[in-house]
Amino acid sequence: MKKIVSLILLVLLITTITACNQNGVATDNDQPQSVARTDLNILQFGDLNSLNPVTNTSAFEGRLILQMFDSLTNTSPDFEIEPWVAESWDISDDGLEYTFYLRDDIYFHNGEKLTADDVVFTVERYLESPARASSYFPMQGAVALDDSTVKITMNFPFAGTLFLTSGLYIVSETAYTELGEQDFNINPVGSGAYEFVRWDEGQQIVMKANENYHLGPAQIKDLTFRIITDPNTAFVALETGDVDLYTGVRWLDFELAESNPNLATMSQPGVSYFYISINCERITDLRIRQAIMHAVNLDEMNIVVSEGSGTISEIPVLEGAEGYTKDFVSYEYNIEKAKQILEDAGYAPGELEYTYTYIESATNAKRGEYLQAQLNRIGINLILSPMELGAWFSSLPAGEYDFTTGGLTMNPGNTEWSYYMMFHSNGTFNTMNFFTEEIDEILDAARRELDRDARDLLLQQITKIIREEALYIPNFFTTLNAVYDKGLANVFINPNDYFRVHDFYWQE
Amino acid sequence: MKRYIINRLLLLIPTILGVTFIIFTIMSLTPGDPGRIILGQGAEQADVDQFNRDLGLDRPFLVRYVTYVANAVRGDFGLSYRTGRPVYESIRNRFPFTVTLAFLGVLGSMIIGIPLGILSAVKQYSFWDILGSVSAMFLAAVPGFWLGLMLILFFSLRLGWLPSSGVGTYQHYIMPAITLAIPGAARILRLTRTTMLETIRTDYVRTARAKGAKERTVVWKHALRNALLPIVTSIGVSFAAALGGTVITEAVFALPGLGTLVITSIRMKDTPQVMAAVLLLSFLFMIIILLIDLTYGFIDPRIKSMYR
Numbered sequence: 001m002k003k004i005v006s007l008i009l010l011v012l013l014i015t016t017i018t019a020c021n022q023n024g025v026a027t028d029n030d031q032p033q034s035v036a037r038t039d040l041n042i043l044q045f046g047d048l049n050s051l052n053p054v055t056n057t058s059a060f061e062g063r064l065i066l067q068m069f070d071s072l073t074n075t076s077p078d079f080e081i082e083p084w085v086a087e088s089w090d091i092s093d094d095g096l097e098y099t100f101y102l103r104d105d106i107y108f109h110n111g112e113k114l115t116a117d118d119v120v121f122t123v124e125r126y127l128e129s130p131a132r133a134s135s136y137f138p139m140q141g142a143v144a145l146d147d148s149t150v151k152i153t154m155n156f157p158f159a160g161t162l163f164l165t166s167g168l169y170i171v172s173e174t175a176y177t178e179l180g181e182q183d184f185n186i187n188p189v190g191s192g193a194y195e196f197v198r199w200d201e202g203q204q205i206v207m208k209a210n211e212n213y214h215l216g217p218a219q220i221k222d223l224t225f226r227i228i229t230d231p232n233t234a235f236v237a238l239e240t241g242d243v244d245l246y247t248g249v250r251w252l253d254f255e256l257a258e259s260n261p262n263l264a265t266m267s268q269p270g271v272s273y274f275y276i277s278i279n280c281e282r283i284t285d286l287r288i289r290q291a292i293m294h295a296v297n298l299d300e301m302n303i304v305v306s307e308g309s310g311t312i313s314e315i316p317v318l319e320g321a322e323g324y325t326k327d328f329v330s331y332e333y334n335i336e337k338a339k340q341i342l343e344d345a346g347y348a349p350g351e352l353e354y355t356y357t358y359i360e361s362a363t364n365a366k367r368g369e370y371l372q373a374q375l376n377r378i379g380i381n382l383i384l385s386p387m388e389l390g391a392w393f394s395s396l397p398a399g400e401y402d403f404t405t406g407g408l409t410m411n412p413g414n415t416e417w418s419y420y421m422m423f424h425s426n427g428t429f430n431t432m433n434f435f436t437e438e439i440d441e442i443l444d445a446a447r448r449e450l451d452r453d454a455r456d457l458l459l460q461q462i463t464k465i466i467r468e469e470a471l472y473i474p475n476f477f478t479t480l481n482a483v484y485d486k487g488l489a490n491v492f493i494n495p496n497d498y499f500r501v502h503d504f505y506w507q508e
Numbered sequence: 509m510k511r512y513i514i515n516r517l518l519l520l521i522p523t524i525l526g527v528t529f530i531i532f533t534i535m536s537l538t539p540g541d542p543g544r545i546i547l548g549q550g551a552e553q554a555d556v557d558q559f560n561r562d563l564g565l566d567r568p569f570l571v572r573y574v575t576y577v578a579n580a581v582r583g584d585f586g587l588s589y590r591t592g593r594p595v596y597e598s599i600r601n602r603f604p605f606t607v608t609l610a611f612l613g614v615l616g617s618m619i620i621g622i623p624l625g626i627l628s629a630v631k632q633y634s635f636w637d638i639l640g641s642v643s644a645m646f647l648a649a650v651p652g653f654w655l656g657l658m659l660i661l662f663f664s665l666r667l668g669w670l671p672s673s674g675v676g677t678y679q680h681y682i683m684p685a686i687t688l689a690i691p692g693a694a695r696i697l698r699l700t701r702t703t704m705l706e707t708i709r710t711d712y713v714r715t716a717r718a719k720g721a722k723e724r725t726v727v728w729k730h731a732l733r734n735a736l737l738p739i740v741t742s743i744g745v746s747f748a749a750a751l752g753g754t755v756i757t758e759a760v761f762a763l764p765g766l767g768t769l770v771i772t773s774i775r776m777k778d779t780p781q782v783m784a785a786v787l788l789l790s791f792l793f794m795i796i797i798l799l800i801d802l803t804y805g806f807i808d809p810r811i812k813s814m815y816r
Binding site for chain 2: 047049050057058130131133134181182185186200201202203204226227228229230232233236237239240242387388389390391393394395397428
């Protein structure tokens with residue numbers, strides 16, 4: 001018996017070792033390859049719900065959809081609108097009718113030609129979809145004038161229309177109808193540079209190059225998005241060459257990557273702005289809000305929360321973005337001044353006590369602890385109340401918080417969309433609950449203003465008001481850190497983490 | 509014996525009902541709103557409310573529970589809120605990975621734990637015994653995520669022998685299995701040592717020695733077989749627990765298993781998905797426990813005689 005057990009153990013041991021030696025997945029990063037690779041593995045941080053542009057809700061699904069679908073128009077990296085499926089367009093004088101002229105050389109992955117009917121079908125699906133309705137409500141509908149001309153009608157003149165059409169990814173009407181929405185979610189059929197191959201739940205999404213792509217076939221033929229949810233594992237996969245591109249790398253790992261000769265790095269301010277909302281229905285006294293502004297040191301908070309990697313900004317827009325102005329009330333860090341404001345307003349130390357609710361995470365906890373310490377210095381007690389995602393969402397409409405975490409994607413060319421959500425009384429992410437007719441009027445006007453400069457001025461007014469009224473504690477724009485294999489060339493990643501693999505190639 | 513099995517199987521019904529009730533209650537009581545989570549912060553409240561109504565979430569708790577059980581009895585476990593697809597699809601996709609991992613993990617802990625445990629007991633207070641006990645204490649205390657990462661750093665990054673993450677070949681399972689096996693091995697080692705020490709001191713082992721049986725026969729045939737009962741229980745329970753408890757290992761090695769599915773679904777308030785996964789796990793747990801009880805009969809004839 002003992003012999004048998006030892007024998008089994010020995011056999012197991014030997015097979016394991018020899019197997020590893022024979023066809024082990026040795027990393028050949030150090031050896032120059034004679035033939036350029038044609039595959040690419042991209043890290044995907046978490047599994048997906050849907051690859052259907054009509055139903056998906058998260059940005060990290062969006063970047064996969066971008067590879068497989070073509071949008072009616074496109075937003076360039078410097079936030080200009082450029083032709084894509086539509087090669088040109090006319091806008092009626094009243095701003096209510098947009099006529100798009102489509103390219104006639106675009107084919108879906110199922111071989112059918114992309115026609116005006118597919119565009120109309122897509123618009124109709126978008127308008128029906130709860131996930132899209134809040135953005136696409138200015139659109140009334142679309143009609144096909146002929147095979148390659150589409151007229152989109154608006155409910156009112158809307159300045160951001162061409163930004164909306166840049167997010168309008170055309171789906172194949174035939175495929176969508178045949179499969180039905182649920183199946184299309186996991187078997188998307190578009191006309192983009194990559195064709196969907198398969199989705200192994202929790203593991204990977206596999207795509208292959210579309211050889212009939214209207215901009216020419218991509219050089220990278222086999223594209224895989226590998227799902228890894230642990231940041232440590234993700235970084236090791238990058239180091240071992242199991243993945244070639246990883247965006248959103250943590251700061252500590254990014255520093256490691258910079259010293260790794262096999263890896264190239266890229267760092268830029270992202271588009272996610274973080275702040276702490278003050279519930280103005282509960283903290284109604286402007287003087288308290290101002291005192292809080294003076295009590296927070298933005299540099300310190302950046303270091304505490306994100307190892308100093310964020311791009312600090314008092315306003316939710318960066319220079320060059322719509323609505324940016326230098327002319328706003330800035331609150332310098334000054335504890336004494338903060339104390340003085342509270343004292344003048346008649347609040348004794350320890351009299352004020354507030355609650356900060358946030359989605360439970362290490363970063364949010366650090367944010368809370370920092371705020372707690374600072375407010376404590378000016379005599380305000382802060383109770384931290386971490387919550388599950390679902391509970392946090394439910395706490396928002398009820399207004400059951402004094403402070404809550406805010407974070408929103410800011411599109412530099414279309415600030416209006418985010419400002420409306422954050423500050424309009426109908427905004428779907430208005431967590432500051434500061435409702436005035438003035439703000440609503442300005443935002444309504446901006447929504448309809450077709451002239452970009454005039455719209456910019458309107459949004460600048462909002463930028464000034466939100467600082468003057470001290471509606472939120474500013475944090476920073478997150479930094480988008482990308483790391484990729486040095487052999488990969490022509491890598492361009494937008495600040496919003498979007499990229500087109502079609503442009504990438506391997507150097508020999 | 510047959511009656512015993514039938515009784516045990518019938519007992520599964522109230523237990524499973526109890527499990528469904530508890531999970532359903534917890535999922536309903538915890539705050540959170542599937543519509544809002546799924547449609548995102550940009551969606552209008554009216555759409556969110558409509559979405560929740562479509563899911564039937566506006567109906568009273570008991571109505572929802574009874575409907576759920578009635579459908580489940582007919583084999584309809586519902587659609588996932590998150591993906592809108594039948595819940596069994598995700599489970600079918602992920603279950604094989606979890607079972608393989610749990611099986612390999614338990615197998616690994618047996619292969620390491622039992623022989624070392626026997627060695628420690630037979631050579632009590634020797635160098636090997638102390639080494640075994642000390643390493644068992646150390647291994648039992650090692651956190652899984654740390655061990656997993658160290659293995660990855662060494663075998664994938666330094667040596668390049670094994671893939672760091674994902675699935676595909678059997679090599680992908682080596683490190684996750686070791687990560688799962690190590691803490692279990694420590695437990696089994698200590699258990700084996702204790703029970704072996706007890707049996708070695710019993711009269712029948714002394715008798716066996718007295719009648720001149722070889723030491724090997726005494727240890728393997730007389731002592732080990734009698735010491736095996738608690739070990740078998742422990743292994744069975746370990747396996748059942750591993751089915752639901754591989755979350756951390758799954759995350760570290762990017763394995764698409766059930767644990768990850770359950771955690772994701774809980775965060776998304778995806779009640780049907782959570783229910784189905786937990787039901788399957790608890791059902792398996794009970795079946796495994798039943799099987800353990802039955803194997804007692806084969807290992808120990810005294811127990812077999814007690815089944816009636």
